[in-house]
Amino acid sequence: MDNVKEAIRAHILAEYLPGESSANLKDDTPLRTSGVLDSMATLSLVTFVEETFGIAIEAHETGIDNFDRIEDIAALVQRKRSGQ
């Protein structure tokens, strides 16, 4: 689970927050509702998560429920991997 969070954190920092310190991007930092990720950035983050973790994410799963915080994204990955 921690590896999943770290991979997502590293990707968000590199792609959308260049120059930000990793300590500022916490597991519960709002991403969508704060403006860190816009709709275009979310699309490419979804693609990154699908490709990195070998899962398929449906369009209806890409809303704020699953994609507003790193811990929520990681939980979605976990559920998908365990086949729930």
Added chain:
Amino acid sequence: MNLCRYLDASRQRFPSRVAVVDPSGRSLTYQALDDLSSRVAGFLIARGVQPGDRVGIIGPKSAEVVATLLGIMKAGAAYVPADYTAPSARNRLLLADCGVTAVFLDPGCAEIAGEWPTNQVPVVIELPGSGLEVFSPMVPWNAVAEHAPIAEPRLADADGLAYVLYTSGSTGVPKGVILTHRNATSFVDWCAAEFAPVESDRFSSHAPFHFDLSILDLYVPLKAGAELHLVSESAGKSPQELAAFIQDRRITCWYSTPSILSLLAQFGALETRDCGALRVVLFAGEVFPVKHLRAITERWPQASFYNLYGPTETNVCTFARIPLPIPSDRVAPYPIGEVCPYCQSLVLDTPGGTDVQPGDEGLLHIAGESLFQGYWNRPTADLFFERSGRRWYNTGDVVREVPGEGYVYVGRRDRMVKRRGYRIELGEIEKGLYQNERIREAAVISVPDPAAGVRIIAFLAPQPGERPSIIELKTFCARVLPAYMNPDVFSFVEKLPRTSTDKVDYQGLLRVHQPAGQPASSVS
């Protein structure tokens, strides 16, 4: 000619055909659209709205919103559509700028109604559909839809005001582009001749109504008696939902920015969709990367593809049909093409200057029937110049003419950029950043980006002892600026570089940004 005449003619020919379909699938026939828009006009006239008044509208797209736009014009007034996803302070600024006497408002955007800055508080009418509670003194929608009288249209003449569209302004304040019925109908009539729409066509409406692409979406099908299918804000950003929408609604005419078509080509899973009903695909607003254009033309080989070009001030003024198939080795973007028949063009060395040699680069100037009247509340003296009995406008876009292809877009000399089809004055982002108390100086540049088109970079000199985090800055910008203006990169400097005349040295900032060993590229 008044835009509402299209509705009247189509209602007479096809009263029971579907005119507009909501994102949810709910629809209005031509007769119902005509009746509802006449009630909107009846309500506005009864509440004292005068010919030439401006009436604001803020909310998600719906069939009722389309009826409202038409109803405002039937009352002889002009509509002012605002971006309901933008910060309410910005919307209040622009609605106050043009002095709206009434505002149609989604209750989800109610924040704007309570803090009106002028002593001219407009009548505020609820738009239906959000399910939120309406507050007093907001007029509920059923007072319009059920109780207002059906008014005899009070149509403006062809040179009367039809709508005001706000675009990004270089001083940080949005500018209201004033457009008449003639400005719009010259373009709509040409579209009808060029794309030959018929009543069995089904048009998409992807662009929001505050964006000038919506003029084609709203009025070309209205003239043809065709169906208009509205795309919701959320579906509009989801390529998979858009692909399903095009398939399920059997869309025949699509119009959007290249950004959206690029997303469809990359993430739309188009191989799983049947979009065979598409016969015309139009795009405008920015340069279309050829790689993605080729991909989408290969997915939809039955359709004709057109590049349309023009700032809000001229509406579409040039067009090019894309010859298919696109050769596999082509990388150069397609031209913006030849001038539309209701416009005239000049390519000059400086604003209002002398003609360049054929084939040389110069500033594209436009005259003609689609040319705007000026900006609301701003002087017109420096906007236009006269030559050969015509009034010319400098688009600020640098072009060159290529025999057989028309104009090729080269770039800009000023600080305006296009991102996702939206026009952005970099100065407006700077003004937003200066509202942050922890920032002493801000300067914003753009650099070309092969994937995203452009990247926006903000250089910031914080107040002594301050160092806001990038997450804080992103969050702050989302509060004060539209999402498409949020910078991609924040870079901290002790102080901004200055030229000898003490202006911000933007060329110097470009060199700072450019990684060592790469040639500095020009600001687009």
